[in-house]
Each structure stands twice: as C-alpha cells, then as structure tokens.
Amino acid sequence: MDRILEVNDLHVHFSTYGGTVQAVRGVSFHLNRGETLAIVGESGCGKSVTSNAIMGLIPSPSGKIVNGSILFKGEDLTKFPEKKMRTIRGVDISMIFQDPMTALNPTLTIGTQLMEGLIQHKKVSAKEAEKRAIEMMELVGIPNPKERLKHYPHQFSGGMRQRIVIAIALICEPELLIADEPTTALDGTIQAQILELFGAIQEKTGVSIILITHDLGVVAKIADRIAVMYAGKIIETGTKRDIFYRPQHPYTKGLLHSVPRLDERGELEPIDGTPPDLFSPPIGCPFTARCPLAMEVCNKVYPATSSLSETHQVNCWLQDERAKQLLAAAASK
Amino acid sequence: MFRYILKRLLIALITLWIIVTITFVLMVSVPGSPFNSEQTSNEAIQANLEAHYNLDKPYHIQYLLYLKSIATLDLGPSIKQPSQTVNDLLGRGFPISFELGMVTIIVAVISGILLGILSALRHNGIIDYLAMGFAVLGISIPNFILATFLIQQLAVNLKIFPVATWSSPMHMVLPVIALATGPMAIIARLTRSSMLEVLTQDYIKMARAKGLSPWKITIKHALRNALMPVVTIMGTLLAGILTGTFVIEQIFAIPGMGKYFVESVNQRDYPVIMGTTVFYSAFLIFMLLLVDIAYGILDPRIKLHKKEGGEG
Amino acid sequence: MKQAEEVTKLSPANVPDEWFTFIEVDKTEAETVSRPSLSYWKDAWRRLRKNKMAMMGLVFLVLLTFMAIFGPMMTPYDVNVQDRPNQYQPPSAEHWFGTDNMGRDVFTRTWYGARISLFVGFVAAIIDVFIGIIWGGISGYKGGRTDNIMMRIIEILYGIPSLLVTILLLVVFGPSLFTIILALAITGWVGMARIVRGQVLQIKNYEFVQASKSYGAKSGRIIRKHLLPNTMGPIIVQMTLSIPTAIFAEAFLSFIGLGVQAPYASWGVMANDSLGAILSGNWWTLFFPAFFISFTMFAFNVLGDGLQDALDPRLRK
Numbered sequence: 012m013d014r015i016l017e018v019n020d021l022h023v024h025f026s027t028y029g030g031t032v033q034a035v036r037g038v039s040f041h042l043n044r045g046e047t048l049a050i051v052g053e054s055g056c057g058k059s060v061t062s063n064a065i066m067g068l069i070p071s072p073s074g075k076i077v078n079g080s081i082l083f084k085g086e087d088l089t090k091f092p093e094k095k096m097r098t099i100r101g102v103d104i105s106m107i108f109q110d111p112m113t114a115l116n117p118t119l120t121i122g123t124q125l126m127e128g129l130i131q132h133k134k135v136s137a138k139e140a141e142k143r144a145i146e147m148m149e150l151v152g153i154p155n156p157k158e159r160l161k162h163y164p165h166q167f168s169g170g171m172r173q174r175i176v177i178a179i180a181l182i183c184e185p186e187l188l189i190a191d192e193p194t195t196a197l198d199g200t201i202q203a204q205i206l207e208l209f210g211a212i213q214e215k216t217g218v219s220i221i222l223i224t225h226d227l228g229v230v231a232k233i234a235d236r237i238a239v240m241y242a243g244k245i246i247e248t249g250t251k252r253d254i255f256y257r258p259q260h261p262y263t264k265g266l267l268h269s270v271p272r273l274d275e276r277g278e279l280e281p282i283d284g285t286p287p288d289l290f291s292p293p294i295g296c297p298f299t300a301r302c303p304l305a306m307e308v309c310n311k312v313y314p315a316t317s318s319l320s321e322t323h324q325v326n327c328w329l330q331d332e333r334a335k336q337l338l339a340a341a342a343s344k
Numbered sequence: 345m346f347r348y349i350l351k352r353l354l355i356a357l358i359t360l361w362i363i364v365t366i367t368f369v370l371m372v373s374v375p376g377s378p379f380n381s382e383q384t385s386n387e388a389i390q391a392n393l394e395a396h397y398n399l400d401k402p403y404h405i406q407y408l409l410y411l412k413s414i415a416t417l418d419l420g421p422s423i424k425q426p427s428q429t430v431n432d433l434l435g436r437g438f439p440i441s442f443e444l445g446m447v448t449i450i451v452a453v454i455s456g457i458l459l460g461i462l463s464a465l466r467h468n469g470i471i472d473y474l475a476m477g478f479a480v481l482g483i484s485i486p487n488f489i490l491a492t493f494l495i496q497q498l499a500v501n502l503k504i505f506p507v508a509t510w511s512s513p514m515h516m517v518l519p520v521i522a523l524a525t526g527p528m529a530i531i532a533r534l535t536r537s538s539m540l541e542v543l544t545q546d547y548i549k550m551a552r553a554k555g556l557s558p559w560k561i562t563i564k565h566a567l568r569n570a571l572m573p574v575v576t577i578m579g580t581l582l583a584g585i586l587t588g589t590f591v592i593e594q595i596f597a598i599p600g601m602g603k604y605f606v607e608s609v610n611q612r613d614y615p616v617i618m619g620t621t622v623f624y625s626a627f628l629i630f631m632l633l634l635v636d637i638a639y640g641i642l643d644p645r646i647k648l649h650k651k652e653g654g655e656g
Numbered sequence: 657m658k659q660a661e662e663v664t665k666l667s668p669a670n671v672p673d674e675w676f677t678f679i680e681v682d683k684t685e686a687e688t689v690s691r692p693s694l695s696y697w698k699d700a701w702r703r704l705r706k707n708k709m710a711m712m713g714l715v716f717l718v719l720l721t722f723m724a725i726f727g728p729m730m731t732p733y734d735v736n737v738q739d740r741p742n743q744y745q746p747p748s749a750e751h752w753f754g755t756d757n758m759g760r761d762v763f764t765r766t767w768y769g770a771r772i773s774l775f776v777g778f779v780a781a782i783i784d785v786f787i788g789i790i791w792g793g794i795s796g797y798k799g800g801r802t803d804n805i806m807m808r809i810i811e812i813l814y815g816i817p818s819l820l821v822t823i824l825l826l827v828v829f830g831p832s833l834f835t836i837i838l839a840l841a842i843t844g845w846v847g848m849a850r851i852v853r854g855q856v857l858q859i860k861n862y863e864f865v866q867a868s869k870s871y872g873a874k875s876g877r878i879i880r881k882h883l884l885p886n887t888m889g890p891i892i893v894q895m896t897l898s899i900p901t902a903i904f905a906e907a908f909l910s911f912i913g914l915g916v917q918a919p920y921a922s923w924g925v926m927a928n929d930s931l932g933a934i935l936s937g938n939w940w941t942l943f944f945p946a947f948f949i950s951f952t953m954f955a956f957n958v959l960g961d962g963l964q965d966a967l968d969p970r971l972r973k
Contacts, residue, residue, distance in 0.1 A: 066553060100555030108553075113546040118568045118644055127564075128554040163644045179554070308675035333676040341678070359815040366821065370828045480709075480961075484954035486904050488911050489946045492931065496939070579815075587819040591911050595931070609827055610913045617827055621820055628817050 014082075015187060015219050016042040016065070021079035023060050023069060030290045034060040036243035037079075042187070047213065047220040049230040051266070052240035055286055058223045061240075062189045064089075065221075066106050067096040083187070101128045105180035109192040111172035115164035121175050122160030129182050147178040150215070151208060170201035174208065181212065191223045206232045227266055231255065236322070239263050242286050242297035244313075249323035259325040261302045296328065304329060306337070348646055352636045356629045363625040367618050368410050372403065374614070414622060420615045422608075430619035433604050438623075441589050441600035448520050448585055452527040457574070459528070460535025464570075465562065467540060475532060482529025488591040491522035495595065519596045523588050527581045531574060539570040568642065575639045579632040586628060700889075703966040710962020713955035720952060724774060727767030735768045735921060736760065744938045754940040757929060765921050766944050772922040773952070776837055776906045777899040783841035785895050788848025795849070796856030807853070810846055818843035819905065826914045833916050836909065840902050851894050889967035896960035900953035907949050923949045 023035040035057045042048045050058045063069050065081055067088060081088040083104065088096070100106075108114050115124060125147065126140040135143070141160070148156035151174040164172060173193065180188060190209070194202040210233050213220060222234060230237055230251075237254045239247040239262065247260040258264045265282040284301040287293055296302075299309040308328050317330035328334055413420065422428045459479070463472040485493075498518065542548065543566060551561045589602035597603075601620070608616035640646045704710055728735065731752075743759040745751055753762035795806035825839040903923075909915050910924025923945040930941035 068549070068552060097555045097557065100553055102555060106553040108546055108550060110546060114550050116547040116551070116565050116569070118642070119565070127556065127560075131556060131560070165645050176550070179550075305679055306675065307677055307679050308671055310679070311675060312671055328676075331671075331676070333673055337676055337678070355812055355815065359812050362812065363816055363821075367824060370824050374828050480954060480957055481950075484900070484957055485950040486907055486953070488908070489927065489950060492927075492942060492946070496942075583817045583819070587817070587908070591908065594912070606912045609823065612827065614827075617824070621824060624820060625817055629815055632815055 013044040014041050015044045015084060016221075017080075017082040018061070018065070019080045019082070021061065021064060021081065022077045023057075023064050023074060024077050025074045027073065032289045033292055034074075034243055034289060035064065036292060038240070038243070038245050040238050040245060040248060042219055042221060044186075044219055045213070045217050046235040047209070047222055047233055049222045049224060049234035049237045050240055050245075051224060051227065051230055051237060053225055053286065055289075056240045057243040058240050059191055062106065062191055062221065062223055065189065066100060066104060067091065067093070068106075098132070101180075101185070102132045102183045103185050104187045104189065105183070105185040106189045106191065107173075107176050107180045107193055110196045111169050111176055112196070114176050115172060117164055120161050120163055121167075125160070125175070125179050125182060128179065132183055143182060144178075147182045148175075150181075150212065151175070151178045153178075169197055170204065173197060173201075173205055177205075177208065177212070181216070181218070184216065185218065187219050187221070189221045189223070192225070193222070194229055195224070195226070202229070203232075209233055239266070242292060243289060244297065244326070246296075246298070246327065247325040249319075249325075253320070253323040257319070257323070259319065259323075259330065260298075260327045261304055261329070262298045263325075265301075296326070304338075306334065345640055345646065348640050349637060352633055356633045360626055360629050364411065364414055364622055365407075367621055368407055371614055371618050372406070420619055422613055422616045430616050430623075433616065434601060434620070434623060437599060437601035437604050440598060441593065441602055444516070444519060444523070444589060444592070444598065444600060445585055447516060448524045448527070449582070451520055452524040452531060452581070452585075453578075455524075456528040456531025457535050457571070459532040461539055461562070461567070461570075463532065463536040464539035464543065472536075476536070479529040479532045482525045483533070485525070487522050487526055487588045488595060490525055491519070491592055491595045494518045494522055515596075519592050519598060522595075523585060523592050526588075527585060530577070530581065534574050534577060535570060538573045539566060542566045542570045545569075572639065572642055575635060575642060578635045578638075582631050582635070583628055586624060700966040704962050707962040707965065709958045710966075713957075713959035713962070716951065716955040717959065720770060720948075720955075721774070724767050724770035727770070728764050731761060731764050733761035733764045735764050744941070746938075747940055753944050754938075756926070756941045757932075762926075762940060762944055765926060766923075766948060768921050769923040769926055769945060770948065770952075772833070772916060772920055773903050773906060773924070773949070776833070776840070776922070777902040779837050780840040780844060780902040781895050781899045783837075784845040784848050784898060785891065787841070787845040789852050789891070791845070792849035792852030792854075793856055796853040797860065799857075799860075803853075810849060813846050816843075819908070822905065822909070823912075823914065826909065831909070831914045831917060833920055836906060836914075836916060840905055844898060844902065847898070848891070848894055851890050855890055890964075893960055893964045893967060896956055896963055900956040903949065903953060903956075 018041070019039050021035055021038045022033070025032040025034055038057070038061055040048070040050075050061065052058050060069070060074075064076055065083075065088065069076065076089050079089070083099070088099070091099070115121065122141070122144060125144040126137075129135055129140045129143055130137070144160060145156045148159070153159060153171060153174055159167075164175075167175065177193075193209075194205050197205065206229060209220065209222075212218065220233075222230070224230060234251055236248070236250050238245050239254070239260065241262050247254070247258070247263050249257075254263060255267070258267055262282070269281050282301055287297050287300065293299065293310070294313065295311050296309045296314050299305045302309065306328055308331075312328075314326040314328045314330075316324055316326050318324050319330075329338070418431070420430055422430060422433065459475050463475045466472050495518065548561060548565060551565050556565075589600060590606050591602075592598070593600045593602040594606055604616070605620045605624075607613075608620065733751075738758040738760060741759065743755055743757055745755040745759075747754040751761050751763065753766060756762055756765070791806065791810075795803045795810075822839040822843050825842070826835055829835045906915065906922060907924030907927065910922055911928050913928070915925045915928065916922050926945035927942060927949065930938070930945070
C-alpha cells in the first residue's frame with residue numbers, strides 16, 4: 012500500500028496564561044494514497060490541532076511540535092522551514108475549514124480568490140488561470156461559472172460557498188486534502204450534497220482525503236478508515252467495518268450508541284461526563300473517569316496497543332487476557 | 345450604489361437644513377436682538393443689516409428669506425468690520441485654513457495607518473508598545489496644549505522653527521504637527537485593533553493555508569477589510585481637525601478662517617458667527633458625504649446592492 | 657514526572673495482575689472544572705488589576721479627586737485674591753506652583769480648576785448616559801418602526817458638528833458653568849444612545865430574556881432586571897471615555913474665550929490666561945494646568961481602555 016502520509020508519535024503543546032496545554036499527546040496514524048481517513052472525536056480532543064500541525068499552521072510561538080514526525084511522501088514536514096512549507100500549502104496539501112460563511116474574503120471576487128493560488132504557485136497566465144477556475148467551478152457544480160467569477164462571496168448561499176472553498180482547495184491539484192469539519196455548519200440536505208461531492212472528486216482525481224469530524228453519520232458515508240481520538244490520543248483505528256461492526260473501545264462504543272442507527276433499536280445514550288483537563292492530563296487512559304468498565308490499571312498505566320487485525324488497532328486494557336477473565340467472571344455471577 | 349448615494353445626499357441636506365434653522369433660531373433668541381444699534385457702530389452698518397436680514401418683517405418671513413440668502417450663497421455683512429462681508433472674510437481666510445487642513449489630514453492618515461499596520465504585525469513587540477504608548481499620549485494631550493509646548497520648545501528656545509504666521513513650508517511644520525498628532529493617534533489605534541481582528545478571521549487562515557506569501561496576505565487580503573472601520577471615523581476626525589484650526593490658527597497667528605471665526609466669537613459679531621457656522625457645517629457635511637461614498641466603494645456589499653442569497 | 661513516564665512504559669507483561677480489578681468511578685467528579693470560576697464582576701476586577709496602565713490611571717484619578725477636595729485647604733491663599741506685586745513668582749516654598757499673572761497662587765487655583773473640570777466632565781457625561789440609555793434603550797427594545805425612526809434621527813444628529821453647535825449655544829446664552837454643562841450634554845449623547853441600542857439588540861434575543869417573556873414578565877421588569885445589568889459593561893466604558901472629551905471641550909472653549917467666568921477658574925481658563933506668558937519664560941503658569949488637563953485625559957483614556965478589556969466577556973478565561 013502506498014502511504015502518502017505518515018504521522019508518528021506527534022506531540023503538540025501550547026503555552027498559555029494558565030500553563031502548558033498538551034493538546035496532542037503521541038498521535039500516530041497513516042493515510043494510504045487515494046483513500047479517505049476520518050479522524051473522529053469530540054471538541055477539544057486535538058483533531059484540529061493535528062491537522063494544523065500537518066499544514067505547519069500551528070500558531071507560534073505559543074504552539075510547538077515538541078516531538079514526532081510527519082512524513083509526507085517520505086519527507087518529514089516538521090523539519091521544513093516556513094518558506095518551504097509555503098510551497099507545499101495549497102499545492103501538495105490543501106485544507107478546508109468549517110464555516111463557509113467566513114472562509115472567503117468579503118472584499119475580493121471569488122474569481123480572484125480562486126486564481127491567486129494558481130497564479131502564485133504554478134505561474135500560469137491570467138487566461139489559463141481563468142480557464143482552470145471555470146473548470147473547477149463546473150467540477151464542484153456551480154452554474155454559470157464564467158459570469159459568477161466576478162461575483163463576491165455574499166452573493167452566494169452557504170452551500171455554494173463551501174463548494175467554492177472546495178474548488179479553491181483543489182485548483183492546484185493537491186495530492187492530499189484535509190477537510191476540517193466541512194459540513195458542520197451546513198443544513199442536512201446540503202451536507203449530503205457536499206459529501207457526495209467529496210466522493211465524486213476523489214473518484215475523478217484520486218486525491219487522498221483526511222476528514223475531521225465529530226459526526227459519525229458523516230463518517231459512515233464516505234470514510235474508508237477511521238481513527239478515533241480522545242484527549243489528545245488516538246484510542247482506536249480501523250476500517251469502516253471494523254469500527255462500526257466490531258468497536259472495541261468503550262468510548263467508540265459510546266459514540267456509536269449516541270448516534271441513531273437504522274439497524275438497531277433502543278434508546279440513545281449520551282456519554283456521561285466531560286473530557287479531562289489537558290493542562291495536567293491523566294497518566295493512564297484518559298477515558299477512565301467516564302468508562303463503565305474502568306479498572307485500577309486504567310488509572311495507572313496508559314494501555315498498550317493491541318492489534319485485532321492488520322487494519323484494526325485499539326488502546327484499551329480490556330483487550331488484556333486478565334481483563335477478559337475478569338469480565339467472564341463478572342458475567343457468570 | 346446609486347440608491348446609497350442618494351440616501352446619503354438626502355440625509356446631508358436635511359442635516360444642513362437643521363443646522364441653518366438652529367443657527368437662525370439661536371440668533372433671534374439672543375437676549376436683546378443682536379442687531380440693535382447698541383452693537384453696531386454706525387448707521388451705515390445698521391442699514392446694511394436691516395436690508396440683509398429683513399429685521400422689520402415677522403419671524404417666519406425672516407426665516408424664509410434667510411434660507412433664500414443661504415441658498416444663493418450670500419452670507420451677509422459683518423457688524424464689527426465695516427465694508428466687509430462674510431463672503432469676503434471667507435474668501436481670504438478659507439484657502440489658508442483649507443491648506444492647513446489638507447496637509448494635516450494627509451499626514452495624519454498616512455502615518456496613522458502605517459503605524460497601526462506596523463504595530464499589528466509586530467503585535468506585543470517593542471514597536472507595538474512604543475507606538476501605542478505614543479498613541480495614547482497623542483489622544484490625551486489637547487492639540488492647543490501641544491501647540492504651545494511645541495512653540496515654547498522648538499520655536500522660542502531652540503529656534504528651529506518660526507514662531508508664527510504662514511509664509512513658508514517651514515511655517516507649516518509646527519501647526520501641522522500640533523493639529524495632526526491627535527487624529528494620527530486615533531487612526532493608528534483603530535487601524536491596529538481592526539487589523540488584529542481581521543488577522544484572526546477565517547479567510548486569513550484560508551489564505552495562509554493556500555500558501556500565499558505574508559506580504560500578499562497583509563496587503564491584498566487583510567488591509568482592505570481592516571481599513572473599513574477607519575473610513576467610518578474619518579468624518580468625526582475631520583470635524584475635530586476643523587475645530588482644531590480655530591485654536592491652532594490663534595496660537596500660531598495664522599490668518600485663516602478659524603482665526604476670524606474666533607475673533608468674531610469674542611467680539612460677538614453675530615452675522616459673521618452665523619455665516620461662518622453655516623459655511624463650516626456645509627463644508628463638513630459635504631466631506632462626510634464624500635467619506636460615505638468612499639466607504640461605499642470600499643465595501644462590495646454596498647457597491648452591488650445586495651442580492652438576496654444566490655441559487656442554493 | 658519521571659516516575660510517571662516509567663510507569664507508562666510498562667509493557668503488559670510487567671503490569672501487576674492485581675491491578676485488573678474494577679473500580680468505582682465518580683462520574684460527577686469528572687465534570688468539575690479544575691479552576692474555580694468567578695462571577696463576571698470579580699473576574700473583570702481581577703483582569704483590570706493586572707493592567708498596570710489602567711491601575712496607574714485609576715490611582716491618579718483617585719489622588720486627583722482627593723486633592724480637588726482637600727487641596728485648597730492646604731494653603732492659606734484664596735483662589736481669587738489678586739496680589740499684583742507678587743505676580744509671576746516661580747515655584748517656591750511659599751507658592752508651591754508659583755503665582756500667575758495676577759499674583760494668584762497657582763497651587764490653589766489648580767485644585768479649584770480640578771473641581772470645575774472634573775465636575776463639568778462628570779455631570780455632562782452622566783446626563784449623556786441618561787439621555788442615551790433612554791433613547792437607545794427604547795429604540796432597541798421596541799424595534800421595528802420606532803427603532804427605524806429613532807435611528808434615522810440619530811444618523812442626522814450625528815452629522816451635526818457638535819462643537820460648532822456648542823459654540824453657538826454659548827455665544828447666544830452666554831458662557832457660564834450651567835450653560836457649558838448643558839451645551840456639552842445636549843451635543844454629546846448620540847454616541848451613548850448608539851451603544852446602548854446595540855447592546856439592547858444583542859441581549860433582547862438571548863434565551864433567558866425569551867424565557868422571561870414566555871412566562872409573562874412585563875416589559876418594564878424585563879428591561880430592569882435583565883437588559884440593564886448586561887449592558888452595563890460597554891456603557892461604563894463609554895462613560896469613562898466620554899469624560900475626557902468633555903474636559904477637553906471645556907478647555908477648548910475656554911481657549912476661545914467661552915469658558916467659565918470668574919469667580920470660577922477651570923484649567924482651560926488658566927491655560928488661556930497664561931498663553932502670553934510663554935514668550936516671557938514664565939513656564940509654570942501654563943505648565944500646571946496643561947499638565948493636569950493632559951494627564952487627566954490620559955488617565956481616563958487608559959482606564960477606559962482597561963475597563964473595555966476587563967469587561968469584555970469574550971476575554972474571560
């Protein structure tokens with residue numbers, strides 16, 4: 012399998028007024044060429060920080076990558092100087108953000124915003140740029156592209172704007188697209204349209220996608236593989252089938268139970284409690300305080316990684332033989 | 345855009361009319377008419393006044409005739425300076441004040457914006473602290489006090505600049521500094537805070553994610569958005585500079601309109617006060633209109649009379 | 657820290673068997689936030705205190721108020737008694753700030769001037785607040801057509817150069833303490849009205865207001881109990897920042913001869929009287945009033961800025 016991106020043991024810290032926040036604490040995952048990986052977790056778990064780290068957009072000097080490597084096509088991005096990163100951003104790796112209403116500059120035409128990256132990075136002529144821009148608009152499904160190039164963002168609806176944002180991200184034909192909560196700010200039907208668009212684009216251009224979201228419904232539609240993140244760590248990784256049909260970690264199970272599903276009946280159960288404070292994160296498993304099956308070892312030691320299959324990994328003490336014995340004993344009482 | 349300008353023009357005219365009316369009402373309510381023979385020194389002036397202001401007619405007729413005279417730009421005679429009309433005084437003094445004002449505005453706007461941008465880009469650095477410290481002083485020290493201080497130090501003691509009057513570029517330096525410091529400080533502060541806020545916006549993040557160079561991001565993306573709030577306060581600043589000319593011209597003995605105005609206030613030369621007030625107000629209102637139009641050009645949401653949403 | 661790291665590196669084989677027992681987890685504990693939370697006002701005060709410039713301004717103003725009240729009692733001189741032979745004495749042991757062109761003690765006059773300037777500033781600002789709250793409050797709360805009309809009026813009034821109108825008023829009615837305050841108040845309330853209206857519009861739509869409405873609370877009560885306390889922040893800031901404007905205006909008017917008349921003495925009047933003195937080197941007659949006008953405005957501005965930051969709910973940590 013050709014790995015286009017490999018993140019190894021990434022640690023990102025922020026120094027703030029109240030102390031140091033350990034936002035990302037040893038995250039490792041990889042992305043294969045042409046697939047879609049979804050990083051799932053609740054607000055504050057570190058997923059956005061991770062994607063910002065890949066792009067080299069961690070606000071410095073308050074934020075810092077203190078450990079780890081990010082290998083893009085074999086090269087470690089954490090070692091790149093800013094100037095070199097600028098040649099990567101928008102060209103090899105692109106990113107789109109959550110809120111389409113604020114992602115576009117209100118005082119510039121969308122034509123300008125579409126073409127500027129292309130002109131700067133690929134040095135094409137204005138005419139060529141316009142041609143490409145129109146092509147992209149058609150790709151993302153905006154009618155009357157030639158005319159609308161001269162329009163301003165406020166003349167488009169939310170769904171349209173997000174399409175434009177996607178067009179801007181893809182115009183330089185990047186190999187990796189990071190989408191940070193791309194549908195969260197949109198209505199239901201528009202959400203579905205945008206997700207379909209992602210699928211169509213991936214088919215057409217072969218771009219690899221990292222999709223960041225807290226919404227499992229979104230994940231179910233287009234993800235090939237899923238990484239579940241909690242309190243700065245990835246606690247479970249697997250293919251879509253692995254995660255949806257054989258979830259191992261209590262947190263993953265909790266997430267699935269709090270989302271309505273057509274194949275199960277029963278009540279929705281939200282997970283009690285809130286994530287831990289990242290100023291002084293717990294030494295052991297961060298989910299212990301909210302876990303219905305917490306054990307003493309969970310508090311004391313961070314769970315080792317268990318591999319259930321080539322594609323499915325989880326960090327949970329319940330995988331240990333002794334835990335399974337304990338569960339069996341408790342069940343037979 | 346057209347509708348926008350029309351609306352602004354309408355408001356401008358109404359405002360002007362209100363001021364003219366207020367001026368008229370106040371003048372006729374001066375205890376003991378301002379136009380009686382105690383004030384004037386001779387019969388010729390008195391006759392002039394009566395002719396111009398129609399003092400024998402009932403108030404509402406006076407008012408209408410007054411409006412007419414304003415519309416025809418005839419601002420009446422002066423009481424205290426025989427054979428001078430307000431128009432004469434304006435003709436002499438205004439060009440000088442205008443020059444002072446224009447130079448001041450250019451200096452204040454350019455240096456204020458530059459300072460503000462620099463501070464925002466070097467947020468929390470040395471430049472930022474120094475610039476903003478200077479700015480707070482700038483808005484706190486009244487321009488006339490700064491003026492006297494400048495004269496005392498630079499003109500009298502060190503003799504670098506001339507003390508008074510208006511005959512060479514060197515003469516311009518001190519008055520302009522005194523008049524421009526306040527507005528420059530205000531512009532610098534506003535530009536800085538506006539810039540800082542713009543730099544946290546999503547579209548700036550997006551521009552960075554596109555790999556655009558920092559220069560391009562600052563000038564092409566950030567600046568236009570950051571300057572919009574600055575344009576909106578230009579009106580107030582202009583008014584401040586205008587009233588500032590009153591005292592600055594006094595202190596530096598510059599023969600501009602402001603000086604004549606202050607003199608007429610001190611001497612209670614009512615026709616001059618009225619005429620000048622109306623003129624100044626008209627001028628200011630016109631400037632405000634220009635500022636509004638400039639804002640309309642900057643902000644595309646106004647330029648293209650908003651269409652409601654697009655196709656879904 | 658070292659020990660914890662070692663612990664986490666334990667491989668499954670090294671983890672003791674006894675640790676594999678279920679534990680009771682107190683879910684409610686997980687919900688407590690680790691830092692104590694403060695009320696809005698306490699948090700604001702804490703933040704203000706951290707701001708050195710703002711505190712400096714505050715301390716200065718407190719001292720100034722103190723001196724304004726007690727200063728004149730510290731000297732045997734009367735504020736208005738002239739003593740021509742003694743004119744233009746530089747600062748000395750007898751006259752701490754020297755004497756002015758009429759031989760009056762500058763020290764005493766400075767504190768009298770403080771009283772007048774501060775009084776004018778405060779009263780004008782307070783009147784502005786009142787008018788502004790009423791106008792802006794009604795406009796924002798009623799909304800719809802009323803709001804539209806009231807805002808149109810504001811727009812027009814905003815375009816009227818206030819200092820010019822103030823000058824006109826004073827020329828017509830004669831300058832006196834009363835008319836100056838009145839003129840400043842009449843021309844200055846527009847800014848406050850806008851701010852109040854903006855606040856009211858924001859808060860009107862908050863959920864707890866809707867909730868109140870839904871169980872029938874009357875308009876007046878809603879305004880008093882809910883809207884007003886939440887709008888206080890920007891109003892206080894605006895007031896703090898409008899006082900220096902009033903002080904400046906008073907000084908300015910004095911400078912063109914429309915200031916308070918004798919027997920009152922404001923800083924602006926003192927500065928105006930002493931203009932001629934610069935050329936002859938009697939710096940103290942101008943310095944003290946000029947310094948105090950500037951520093952007082954500086955103190956209010958810095959305090960106002962600090963308050964703005966401290967009371968901004970978005971900056972709460």
